Amino acid sequence: MTQLDLGQPDLGERTAEPSPKLGRKRDHTRDPEILSAALEVLAETGYDGMTIDMVAARAKAGKATLYRRWASKGELVIDAVACMKKGDLDDAKLPDTGTLRGDLIAMIRPHSIEDGEKKLQIMAGLMSMLSRAPELAEAANAAIVEPRAAANRVLMRRAMDRGEISADSDVDTLSLITPSMAAYRVLILRKPVDRDFLVSLIDGVLLPAVGLAHPGTDHR
Amino acid sequence: MTQLDLGQPDLGERTAEPSPKLGRKRDHTRDPEILSAALEVLAETGYDGMTIDMVAARAKAGKATLYRRWASKGELVIDAVACMKKGDLDDAKLPDTGTLRGDLIAMIRPHSIEDGEKKLQIMAGLMSMLSRAPELAEAANAAIVEPRAAANRVLMRRAMDRGEISADSDVDTLSLITPSMAAYRVLILRKPVDRDFLVSLIDGVLLPAVGLAHPGTDHR
DNA sequence: AAGATCCGGAACTCCACAGTATCGTATAAG
DNA sequence: CTTATACGATACTGTGGAGTTCCGGATCTT
The missing domain is CATH 1.10.10.60 (Homeodomain-like)
Known part of the structure; x- marks a missing residue:
């Protein structure tokens, strides 16, 4: 069977443990x-x-x-x-270097790269199901790409508040550039998403798009 | 079986029909x-x-x-x-309106949108195989996203030759923005890639990234 | 220690699909 | 018309995986 066929999805809810009277408690510890x-x-x-x-x-x-x-x-x-959503970049302990570029670069860390590639592989494995299981599509988006996009949005809005970038930048769309281009690179091109690639995305696409052009930025 | 298991791929090559001596000819017409x-x-x-x-x-x-x-x-x-590569936007019969924006907008046609969505569904169906069948990944890329990216590259290089956009724009990367963001929207967000969305991508991301900012562009 | 519960392991059923084989028919060549 | 071929349909086989059942041992409670 290729279907998910969850009668009533029952997504998330755990049928309230009634009463573990005797023996080992029903801990579901595994x-x-x-x-x-x-x-x-x-x-x-x-x-x-x-x-x-x-x-x-x-x-x-x-x-x-x-x-x-x-x-x-x-x-x-x-x-x-x-259960994968819990991730890393939860709260507002995002970098705050004073410049948008600084913040974006500071987000590039070996761990987040590795983690991101694994999540993308998971997404690839689910891809063909997404059209037939909307709740899965939602869960996958919420767990895999939304967190990163949300982080990007925060950084860009901060830059907007600072007056660093124009107030009519389309933040919602721009925050998706890095995630979706990384996905394309990993899943279809099968090339690594390394630091150099991410930096070139930031300097070659994101910052220019947001009005912070850099005639002399040498992508380093 | 989830594998592709083509011993020697034999991709493409058709074992030269030797001699259809008698009976109906071996036409493979279906x-x-x-x-x-x-x-x-x-x-x-x-x-x-x-x-x-x-x-x-x-x-x-x-x-x-x-x-x-x-x-x-x-x-x-x-x-x-x-066999899907043969597509539509083959040669240099791409639009040539004199401005990059004009060309990009002219590329938005109902047929190409519909066709693009179907191709993305196919890509989604193949996604989980791509990591185990590199030749499939290559074929899929060549048939589905490369053609569109190539068209975008042509339009942008023309704009560069006209002096409309800066000569150090990262055309190779920028040409992938629309395809990959459209993929994200269709496959994960499950929203339609309609004309409005494409126009907002062009005006909100692509053109700004290439230095053609538009304080007054009202995305229409 | 005794009793209750959960666990890992393994054997089992059932079914869907890849791939094969057979047959009657349609079509083209001679 | 005859003959060879390719076709569509259908029945068949083999395999692998979903889901179930059963059991002996481990672990906690009292």
């Missing part, structure tokens, strides 16, 4: 390992390539354990994708 | 219908969701006919994707 195993397999093989046995093996769990916790492969995947 | 049926199914269900029976039914052909012509599902898909 959930994180299982979900992260699912994400790994998802990134490596895609939704259709992923089998429940792969996930179970990776998490060193039994297949039955997965089915005790999730009704189907589809629900497991949705949960895994949703 | 190939186009079959390939286009394959593309339709691919766009609707993705690689793993697509079955040979679906393609055969869609093309009103027998399953055996497909296997007489292609050794496996994978080869059929590769052929179908490759």
Whole structure:
């Protein structure tokens, strides 16, 4: 089956544990390992390539354990994708260097690059499902590209408040340039999204688009 | 099976018909219908969701006919994707209105929008395979995004020759903005790529990035 | 220690799809 | 008309994965 077929998605909600009377408490303590195993397999093989046995093996769990916790492969995947949002760039501990370029460059860190590539692989694995599972499309967007776009929006709005860039820049659209071009580069071109590439995007596209041209910027 | 498993890809080459001695000639006259049926199914269900029976039914052909012509599902898909390149915006019959903006706007036509969305659906269906089948990734890029990017490059270089835009604009990167942001919008956001969206991309991102700012452009 | 519950493992059923084989028919060549 | 070929349809086989069931052992509670 290629469908997700979650009758009533039941996305997110956990049917309130009634009363763990006796024996070991019903802790579901293996959930994180299982979900992260699912994400790994998802990134490596895609939704259709992923089998429940792969996930179970990776998490060193039994297949039955997965089915005790999730009704189907589809629900497991949705949960895994949703539980990935927690990410790194949560709050306003974004860089604040005083210039837009400084902030954008400061966002380029080895960890975020690595993390971004893995997330894109996951997105690729889900791609073909997105048209038939809108809730999955939403979850994937919220977990993978929105966080980064949101960070970019914050940085650009700050620059706007400082008067560094024009007030009628289309921030919502501009904040998507880096994510979507990185996606194209990784997924289709199969080239690495390294520091040099990101810097050239910032200096060659983003800053010019926002009115901060740099005749002499030598992309370094 | 989720793999493509083409032993020796044999991509493209048709083993030179030796000698159709007798009977009906070995014309392979149904190939186009079959390939286009394959593309339709691919766009609707993705690689793993697509079955040979679906393609055969869609093309009103027998399953055996497909296997007489292609050794496996994978080869059929590769052929179908490759045979899609022939597209529309081949030669230099691109618009030439005298301004970059005029040219870019003139490229927006109902047909190209529709065609572009279908191609993106196909790309989505192939996405999860791309990491394991480099030749497929190349074919998909050559057939789907490269043609459009190439057209954009031509228009921008013309503008450069006219002196309309700065000579050190990063044309190669800028030409990818529209394709990749359109892909994001269709595949992940699941919103339509209509004329308004494309115009706002041109006026809000591309032209500003290239130094043609427009304080008064009201995106119409 | 006794009792209850959860876990990992493994065997099992069921079904969908890739790929093969067969057959009757349509069509073109001779 | 005869003959060879390609075609569409359909029945068949084999495999792999989703989901289920069962069991022995581990772990917590009392």
